[in-house]
Amino acid sequence: MKKLISNLFFGTLVTVLMGSSQVYAQEKTIVVSSTTSTEQSGLFNFILPIFKMKTGIDAKVVAVGTGQALDIGRRGDADVVFVHDKAAEEKFVEDGFSTKRYEVMYNDFVLIGPKTDPAKVGGGKDIQVALQKIAAAQAPFVSRGDKSGTHAAELRYWKGAGIAIAPGTAWYKETGSGMGPALNTASAMNGYILADRGTWISFKNRGDLMILVQGDPKLFNQYGVMLVNPAKFPSVKKAQGQEFIDWLISKNGQEVIASYKIDGEQLFFPNAKK
Template sequence: MKKLFHSLLLSLALISAVLAPNAQAQEKSIIISSTTSTEQSGLFGYILPIFKMKSGIDVKVVAVGTGQALDIGRRGDADVVFVHDKPAEEQFVQDGYATKRYEVMYNDFILIGPKSDPAKVGGGKDIQTAFQKIAAAQAPFISRGDKSGTHAAELRYWKGAGIAVSPSQSWYKETGSGMGPALNTASAMNGYILADRGTWLSFKNRGDLTILVQGDPKLFNQYGVMLVNPAKFPSVKKAEGQAFIDWLVSKNGQDVIASYQIGGEQLFFPNAKK
């Protein structure tokens, strides 16, 4: 009886050893390199469980600035890149790191600053004029300084305003951090900062900060998604990655994105091309 029991245990152990790799092989997952705004706004926490329930695919997110997210894709260390810097995304495709870029959704950038508004920019509709006033007043300005999509947009606005900014200027501070930590710094310093609306709406530590400039068409903030080219990187999970992209731009995916709200306010607006 004892020998029979040991034989049974051995058989069960062998069966487990054989089945375990097969079970692991059946687990579907992908890696997305994306922006801090899609994570810190809470969007991924809202949409990814819905996608997994429908597809069985687990999505692991590496949330960094857009520049870093694209670099991860260039190394083949992600299956999908989901970011918001259209010129950089188009260059990514042109360089062969992806074969197609899909537009997914948009929101907008806003200029945040202290309610006391020492640069007197509040209520304005022109972001470049506001930047000129901030520079003239040498009021504290917090820049992410992290090569993110938000940082790239900020630099475009400074250039459009005809102002060269540098960390050597005492009023211009670079944090090298994501949107949430940069907003924390702006709150602590009572400074101005360019933010995406989604992260601002989910941001709790506002202190004396408020929205001062919004509505300029130049503040439009488009998000795009790309499958990393499997011809360049055979390790890319083509089927699973494309399944995620197809869902994002489908009616169901677009409806889910549109339904994400904080305090009754919609954070992202789907605009995938039909």
């Protein structure tokens, strides 16, 4: 009897363990290194469950600034990189860390500032003129200062405005943080800040801040996605990573991205090339 019970227990244990290993083997997970704007805007929380339902693949997101996201890809610590700095993305491909960049969607940057608008930039359509006015007024300006795609764009606009920010400039504050925390700082300081529209729409702690400058073609904000090169990093999950990319740029993926809205306002506009 004891032997029979022992054999039954052993057989049950083996069955459970085999079932567990089969479930584990069936789990499909990829690491996506991405920007804070795609995460803090709520986009990933919206689209990733739909992607998983369709494919069984669980996409784990590491949300950092674009520069850091690309660095993670350069170390081979991600399967896919999904960011918004076209020049840096093209360099990533040029350097062999990926073999192809795919355009996915766009939105735009907006200049946020206090309703009192001490620099008198409200209603303007030229971001560089607005920055010149902010510098002339020495009005508080909050920069992410984190080598993100938004930070890179901001630096381009200051350069285009012909303004060099000297280290230690009193009215210019670098936070070294993501878009949400930087917006919190701007709200607390009642200062100006460059933000992506998606994160701004989803941001709740607005205080006395509002959009003051928008509509300049230079504020266009393109997002791209790349598979980390499996020839350089054999640990990259090539098939599953490519499946994620293929879904993002597919008709269904593009429709899902377009359907993400907050209070009826669309945050991202799909533009994958067919």
